[in-house]
Amino acid sequence: MDQPQLLRVCSLRELSSRRGTRVWLDDDTEVALFRIDGVVYAVSNICPHQHAPTIADGFIEDCTVACPLHGWTYDLRTGQPIIGGARLKTYNVVVDGDDVFVEQPPPEKPRWMLW
Ligand code: FES
Structure with a gap:
């Protein structure tokens, strides 16, 4: 099995x-x-609403970010929607000194392989 x-x-x-x-x-x-x-x-960075690469340009309030296109808003800790209908994918972060690492999950298997 692939490890992150x-x-x-x-x-x-x-x-x-x-x-x-x-x-x-x-x-x-x-x-x-x-x-x-x-x-x-x-x-x-891809907003689940219309799959636009806009989240980094979003508006931050407390620990949430609002997509600048139509305002879907997400909790940055969990990715859960505050406004909107879908969850934003989150990634684990490790900070070591001045270096920022993000955990790359293993590649997702196509649905036909899960059956
Ligand atoms: S594309 Fe982000 S809220 Fe519509």
């Missing part, structure tokens, strides 16, 4: 307080990082 991998995505100094930063785990996986009150959160 920790990937270094940036330095802590690159993360602005209370503004999103976009990074890529691979060619297909775009992640939005947020540094709020000293804690780094990683969520998908």
Whole structure:
């Protein structure tokens, strides 16, 4: 079974307080990082509403981010929607000194392989 991998995505100094930063785990996986009150959160940059790459540009309030397109709002700790109808994917983050790592989950199997 594939194990998740920790990937270094940036330095802590690159993360602005209370503004999103976009990074890529691979060619297909775009992640939005947020540094709020000293804690780094990683969520998908792709808003589940219309699959737009907008979350890093979202509006932050407390520990939530609102998509700038139509306002779907998510809890950055859990990805649960506050406003909207779908959950935002979250990623585990490890900060080691000035290095920020995001856990890349194993590749998802196509549905036909799960049967
Ligand atoms: S695309 Fe994000 S709320 Fe519509």
